[in-house]
Amino acid sequence: MYFQAFQRGIGYLKTLMESSAQMYEDNLFLSHFYDFLKIKPQILEPEIPSQVPEKILTGIEFKNVSFFYQNNVKNVLNCVNFSIMPGEIVALVGENGSGKSTIVKLLTRLYDPRGGGIFLDGRNIKNFKADEYRKKISVVFQDHIRYQLSAKENIYLGDINGKDNIGKIKQAAEQTDIDKKLASFPLGYDTLLGQWFKGGEELSIGQWQMVAISRAFSGC
Numbered sequence: 001m002y003f004q005a006f007q008r009g010i011g012y013l014k015t016l017m018e019s020s021a022q023m024y025e026d027n028l029f030l031s032h033f034y035d036f037l038k039i040k041p042q043i044l045e046p047e048i049p050s051q052v053p054e055k056i057l058t059g060i061e062f063k064n065v066s067f068f069y070q071n072n073v074k075n076v077l078n079c080v081n082f083s084i085m086p087g088e089i090v091a092l093v094g095e096n097g098s099g100k101s102t103i104v105k106l107l108t109r110l111y112d113p114r115g116g117g118i119f120l121d122g123r124n125i126k127n128f129k130a131d132e133y134r135k136k137i138s139v140v141f142q143d144h145i146r147y148q149l150s151a152k153e154n155i156y157l158g159d160i161n162g163k164d165n166i167g168k169i170k171q172a173a174e175q176t177d178i179d180k181k182l183a184s185f186p187l188g189y190d191t192l193l194g195q196w197f198k199g200g201e202e203l204s205i206g207q208w209q210m211v212a213i214s215r216a217f218s219g220c
């Protein structure tokens, strides 16, 4: 009887120790989660927002824009000045790491400049509500996301309001010529893209890029 009681006691103790270890491990994950929740948005909303222009009249202007990333002391952009007229098509050409994508990230207000300002029709883009301003912009970065979702979802995520408008989704796909490929799948636009899930169809890198560009078109 004593022996059995001892053995059972050891068993309980072992379970208790294991549970404590599990709780400690879970707590480590939770502390990351709480640290994440504590992060404050760095893009501040203006107290009195300006109206985002429906039609651009005078263009976009970068005035003495300087920028460095938080973990970087060196400036990525140093007093950059240029302007883009409405309707003008511009290509930024430069060495790898020279700051081209950073310029686009500043233009889309994913970051704010550390010095100088970016102006749209003469108004600093900081004076617009970030959401309203971003609705007017489509961007496809070189490291765009390959959503392991259906072809339809991959496109309408560019404008969630058009989620039930299959005509608009197809039109966005036609603009990059990816529509034929998507329509050729047995489930058409409902086909899962990528190979994470069963039944998913893998696309080539170029085809994924076309899907990403269609996503940018879906908001237009």
Ligand SMILES: Nc1ncnc2c1ncn2[C@@H]1O[C@H](COP(=O)(O)OP(=O)(O)OP(=O)(O)O)[C@@H](O)[C@H]1O
Pocket (backbone or CB within 6 Å): 069, 070, 071, 072, 076, 094, 095, 096, 097, 098, 099, 100, 101, 102, 103, 142
């Ligand atoms: N999120 C980040 N955090 C810290 N540094 C970054 C970050 N993104 C870019 N950088 C740094 O900023 C510099 C400019 O990067 P950026 O991506 O703007 O270059 P790029 O001109 O677009 O290059 P590429 O031609 O390779 O696309 C690089 O030196 C890079 O190391």
Ligand SMILES: [Mg+2]
Pocket (backbone or CB within 6 Å): 100, 101, 102, 142
């Ligand atoms: Mg780049």
